[in-house]
Amino acid sequence: MARRSEGLSDRHKKIMTFLTKFQEDNGYSPSIREIGDSIAVKSTSLVDYYLNQLEEMKFISREGRVSRSIRVLKPYLPATAKVSNALRQVGRSLEDLIAIPRLGVIQAGQPIPIPASDLAYFDSESGVEIARSLLPSREKVSDLFALEVQGDSMIDASINDGDIVILRQAQEAANGEMVAVWLVDRDETTLKYFYREQDTIRLQPANPQYAPIIVDNPKALRIMGKVVMVIRQVPTVAG
Amino acid sequence: MARRSEGLSDRHKKIMTFLTKFQEDNGYSPSIREIGDSIAVKSTSLVDYYLNQLEEMKFISREGRVSRSIRVLKPYLPATAKVSNALRQVGRSLEDLIAIPRLGVIQAGQPIPIPASDLAYFDSESGVEIARSLLPSREKVSDLFALEVQGDSMIDASINDGDIVILRQAQEAANGEMVAVWLVDRDETTLKYFYREQDTIRLQPANPQYAPIIVDNPKALRIMGKVVMVIRQVPTVAG
DNA sequence: ATAATACACGAACATGTGTCCTATGTCAAG
DNA sequence: CTTGACATAGGACACATGTTCGTGTATTAT
Structure with missing residues (x-):
């Protein structure tokens, strides 16, 4: 896996793409576990880990403790x-x-x-x-x-x-x-x-x-x- | 309460308005209970009842067993x-x-x-x-x-x-x-x-x-x- | 009057879902 | 080698959330 890549790593991009596409397809956000499936990650914590980074980088925002509340701020596409x-x-x-x-x-x-x-x-x-x-x-x-x-x-x-x-x-x-x-x-x-x-x-x-x-x-x-x-x-x- | 009103009842309209507005404000759907609060209804089952009707009337669609998955098909506002x-x-x-x-x-x-x-x-x-x-x-x-x-x-x-x-x-x-x-x-x-x-x-x-x-x-x-x-x-x- | 139906409440339930803690592996720097 | 930052996994936990069932109350039809 690429480390220290400034900006978005491959995983980040995949997540952003998935988020964008999922929301377009379904009209609502995916859950942590659904995101995990999309990038072949079993653990929810790791997804959370990435989501926090994306939120830190202002790519998304989400409401604490609210299901499926991810908003895509900077669509990857x-x-x-x-x-x-x-x-x-x-x-x-x-x-x-x-x-x-x-x-x-x-x-x-x-x-x-x-x-x-x-x-x-x-x-x-x-x-x-x-x-x-x-x-x-x-x-x-x-x-x-x-x-x-x-x-x-x-x-x-x-x-x-x-x-x-x-x-x-x-x-x-x-x-x-x-x-x-x-x-x-x-x-x-x-x-x-x-x-x-x-x-x-x-x-x-x-x-x-x-x-x-x-x-x-x-x-x-x-x-x-x-x-x-x-x-x-x-x-x-x-x- | 108005009964037998063909088309949308007052409650239906309030729910549709709330749904539309909530989604515009937050970018995701409200939960059943949040909808209940908005129309001063305590019971989740009643909200579910209305949502089923709205879905029947093709005003919304939602995914079974998925939180906050309501989509507004015909915005009412x-x-x-x-x-x-x-x-x-x-x-x-x-x-x-x-x-x-x-x-x-x-x-x-x-x-x-x-x-x-x-x-x-x-x-x-x-x-x-x-x-x-x-x-x-x-x-x-x-x-x-x-x-x-x-x-x-x-x-x-x-x-x-x-x-x-x-x-x-x-x-x-x-x-x-x-x-x-x-x-x-x-x-x-x-x-x-x-x-x-x-x-x-x-x-x-x-x-x-x-x-x-x-x-x-x-x-x-x-x-x-x-x-x-x-x-x-x-x-x-x-x- | 009786039955049927639509409307309404509340609570129990199962499970969906975000959060967080611990453990392990990897790699670069000291 | 040790250390520490990072990446990854697994899972426990709390609670958010949709579903369902039992019950009650009006309104309407028979």
Whole structure:
């Protein structure tokens, strides 16, 4: 185990991720023991030990002696967590229609930066409204967000300039899935097919005119979400 | 106490208000006893009784045997600006939800009858619901209908097998527009780009692997509608 | 009047859950 | 080697919390 790592250790990160995800999935906090299970730790005291550290570092806060009272102060996935939080208020109050926040523009071709911070704010007026009946039933509303596509590198994947893509938050992806990834180095977000190879990750634009992006450091990219739906408004020549 | 009140009783409202407010204030759910205090009820069983009703009415959901696991499904809080704002949003959204009849599947080889008379009836269960905000404002709702695409002749036009296309009824089309046409001879309906040439009409599948269909007798085809929107549900490898 | 039903109280119960104490192992510094 | 800080485990303990059962009291229907 890594010792003395300043900032968050691996365990801390796992816990924060678990906390964030658990709360999004269930709407309430996990218990100490549930957290322990998630990081394969049997003893409750050790979990408590970590939680105290996280509280010390202002990553969470909790009420003494109150079950499941952990609040995530600095979501480990800052943008996405905040968004889903906002979404929960609108989305869950409605059964048929779902307002999905349109976070911004994603450049599918030559990637142009969407600073991650941009993902943090979401103005309800810019949301995309979707009928729940169109979504696979298993989709959790709170995990969804929308982006508008610019660029044409995904043309062969049936995604065009101007399309609106609905994504589900995810931190991982299987080979061949279409994902939105944040490239840390370039500080930009792009839409690509995801392939994990031996030591690298290949981000493949479906359009063969564009070269794939090869990432050798897994930490240099963060998967923001998987594409679950594409909406395209076809312009008609004459109204 | 009001009895037999259909819908939410006074107690129910108080509980929902308390739940909403408590969660906003604390970030987690109150316990049964805390709820009891808020409505001056001493017995936990009575609170449980009400909670069961609220759960029955889909106002909340909770996990069995898990503390503080209440989720508010329909926030009840007419006073707060925030909530009323959200509700207004929801209300407006509902009005804007449009049910578009899904007439059937479009596919080479399978004829789809789309006489105007057929548009009159449609079963709401088979309809596709679209938020009005997604449609160009000028679209007349009554002119719209939906088809599910089978086959891949339009792949390069960003339309894939399984996609749902929304069309507007039309008898004519301008060059380059994407239309659904009924080929009288073949007795089938297909989706193609429309080009009128000197004496013929060319129906161009965007996918170059497929040859265009040349129709020399204008009466041999009937334009059923223009494509105004494409909705694609992307399957994810692992749910 | 009687039965049925909805509403209400309280207490007992089982268990979920946070807290805390002790013990052990590991590693770097003295 | 010793020491001490850190990491880890196990478990006892108290109490927080959801569940359930028994009982009582109105209101309504038969």
